[in-house]
Amino acid sequence: MFGPDSSLIAEDDLCSRFKRALLDKWKSDTHLVGRGRNLTADCVIQIGTVPFLLRLKQGRLGEISKATSVPFRFVPFRSFSVGYGSVKW
Numbered sequence: 001m002f003g004p005d006s007s008l009i010a011e012d013d014l015c016s017r018f019k020r021a022l023l024d025k026w027k028s029d030t031h032l033v034g035r036g037r038n039l040t041a042d043c044v045i046q047i048g049t050v051p052f053l054l055r056l057k058q059g060r061l062g063e064i065s066k067a068t069s070v071p072f073r074f075v076p077f078r079s080f081s082v083g084y085g086s087v088k089w
Helices: 007-028 030-035
Strands: 042-048 050-057 061-065 080-084
Touching: 007 030, 007 042, 007 050, 007 080
Parallel strands: 042 080
Antiparallel strands: 042 050, 050 061
């Protein structure tokens, strides 16, 4: 049965899986990098209450980091953002 903290555990697990999958896919998929070679963007992906900053430079993943101090929805530098509750992910 799910307890009061189970959603946080599930959210942490989703965030870890998201980051691992993204890093693994980007490193192994040269076609993806080639198709995105003209893309340079900063974007925010939010899983539940946890926002990630993704910095893409010429199709390569330059940075992926969790936000810890700044509410990213108010950061004007991003190119786009996507967010859903952890249940949707």
